Amino acid sequence: MEKVLIRFTLNGKKVTSAIDPRWSLADLLRGGEHKHTGTKKSCEVGECGACTVIINDETYNSCIYLAIWADGKSIRTIEGLTGENGELSDIQQAFVDEGAIQCGFCTPGFIMSSLPILESGREYTRDEIRKLLSGNLCRCTGYKNIIDAVEKTMKARLEKKQQL
């Protein structure tokens, strides 16, 4: 099928991509020229959250978001969280420290889903965090350490903000 050119922002950088209009955004990120394979595909119908990315500040399942809709949008993926020199962001480090990773396949999706919580500047209760992360499935961890990682990072950020 004839390719279509789209322009969008990927992790802060303006990019142009030639896409097959039948592609999902997950297809574009993983395949295409970007090879951002940190975004995972699992159910491909928007049920599991493994492919979660942020589009204009909101979380989406990129498997059921057409690539062509990304034209003009700002997309953030797990690759955008790691610093230029490989430094981990606070939430990534918290996942490491809290033992929130096992097979790792759901990890990028969970981390992306946690970003709106962390960036809201709001303090959520543990139960609210549970609810906000309930669109992501994990079969390995029983969720506890993931919730711990998100809660601790949220509290650390809020404390830092207060000190300023």
Added chain:
Amino acid sequence: MSVGKSVKRVDAYEKVTGRARYTDDFLDYNPLIAKVLHSTIANGKVLSMDISEAVKIPGVVKIVTCFDVPDIRFPTAGHPWSTDPKHQDVADRKLLNTRVRLYGDDIAAVIAEDEVAAAQALRKIKVEYEEYEPILDVFRAMEPDAPLLHEEFPNNILAHSGYEEGDFEEAIKEEGLLKFEGWYETPIVQHCHIEPVISYAYMEKGRITVVASTQIPHIVRRITAQALGLPWGKVRIIKPYIGGGFGNKQDALYEPLNAYLTTQVGGRCVKLEISREETFVSTRVRHSIKFHITSYVRKDGRFVARYLKSYANQGAYTSHGHAIAAKGGAAFKQLYSAEGAVKADLYSVFTNTPAAGAMRAYGIPQITFAMESHSDDIARALNMDPIEFRRINMMKKGFYDPFSQNENYYDSLNAVIAKGKEYFKWDEKVKAYANQTGPVRKGVGMSIFWYNTAVWPTSLEASTCRMVLNQDGSIQMQMPETEIGQGADTVFSQMAAHTLGIPFENVHIVSTQDTDITPFGTGAYASRQTYIGGMVIKKTAEILKEKILSYARSINRIASADLDIEDGNIINKYSGKVLMSVGELATEALYSMQAAEHITAESTYQCKTNALSMGCCFAEVEVDIPLGKVSVLDIINVHDCGMLINPKLAEAQVHGGVSMSLGFGLSEQLIFDPKTGRPLNNNFLDYKLLTALDHPDIQTDFVEFYEPTSAYGTKALGEPPTVPPAPAIRNAVLNATGVAINEAPLNPHKCFAKFKEAGLI
């Protein structure tokens, strides 16, 4: 000394940055895409297939049907191969099958240039079937007039085994015995690893390479070669990071078909990704089992005679087969003793449902649900505390099993129960929840379990490790035992560092297994990784250490017996003086003009033991009777898995296992249309996997008894956490409401009906 410390996972950075590469992340070029055509009847035969319209779809490269594949039947179970034909797995399927045995059987495959063409072609294939009655129930399957799924198995019985220890008929003659009996049933559930089943295959120099998301690369190599009728050396399997397996990937799934497909397109790379909907039905599931237990008990609660009948739904194909029911039979007679006799009749029966294989804890969640429900039913009838009832009957210290020669070295069960009881304030809660009325009630329940580590003496237990010393004193370690998320790579590195006396950071474990390079071993299953892996790591590290010290002697003129390695340095054992670093020694050894040597070690360890791992679960629930809804308020698993190599990882294993069992107990089940055998909920929307919202934080505790048969004092922990929570919840619901629900999952549909029947609604 890194053993016993919660060091961070060696793969954490890669996984948290999204850089860890799983099977689908390696394809830098466009492979051909394969898709499988599945049958739309549950029982019958493919009479003909018309692919004429399908091949016309632009982009379709090749279509192979069940009439094209080699006439070879092969076994799929991820068991070590047995050289004794009597113990080999049942070979009962071909790459594609004309005899259709489940709704979703594999009958054709399309290879196309892209996914869309492949999907379109699937829809254009016309299939003509001869249809038979779909057999979904084990009892219907065993009736004389039921059609046979496999001609060689009369009455659709794959296997019937059993035992009688003591004289059952004699034992029940004792005067004053109370008889208890009940039926218990567990559902068909699926592993639901988040990474789908996926592989890609290509040919190189006349050999086939399959890159696959598998737990058992060396076994999949053997099965793939068997399925294609090739010499085993013609197949190479590569296993990168995998997104969970839980036993589903302890089977050859689509790797053999994928290997065959590349041979059909001149060795071009073919990718075969199985969708979530297909994974639920066309890979493997947990055996649904119906149990009938009869017990004869004295008034004081002591078992005199016990009789188990179990009917395991094997589904359409043998896979791991009767091994699951048999393991349940072993748990039945070992967890509890009876003074007079214990007896079992165990059946595995084919039906037109998904093939049942290995799933985390291999039959023990099912039997434990039945056994521990039954225990509570008896305790309640005798008006005894359920813990007291268990204490009278459960496995004691000093227990010895003549078959496996396992010994129970500690009073593990009492020790774990004591911890759980204390955390839960059991006695207070039991008192507080007695005599409740009203629509919402609380209750507590518990369960104990038994689990044996690894598969000796039923199967081979051996593993091989390779260690290669680098110039800087670090090592590469290669293990055939696989990282599947549980943290094997990390604890293996801890063990190697510990025995060698080098820093943890200096162990570079090769995470990927490649059967061309990786030494032989059988992979991740049976909770054998730390136990068997530990043994071979210790043996190999000791050999490497001896080689290093022997080389050190030649440089330092000090007897190697007087030397040791500590924190990466060669030291004089007595003075503690550092003579040189291991790195300096390695550089010298490699580049020496006098005695150049590349210091490496490789060894195989055959294990002939099989440690008993035990534990318990305590659960507290709130039951909304009119809604039929059970909510778990608190839950703790306490394990004796021997010594903890990495406490944080051990806790994490327990969290995941408990969560899986909560699903098993409360919400998960695959359901089928009784008329057609069509699956009705094979997706994550309708199959109720628990989310972060659906259960409380899981509590864990451990009793650390050093396991004497184990290299580092460890025993099974991978699977055991999945065993006791479901029956503990069932028993908590009984405690709360007085209603015994003997069929998992305890979802609102079932609870509502039972509460109504009991007059609570």
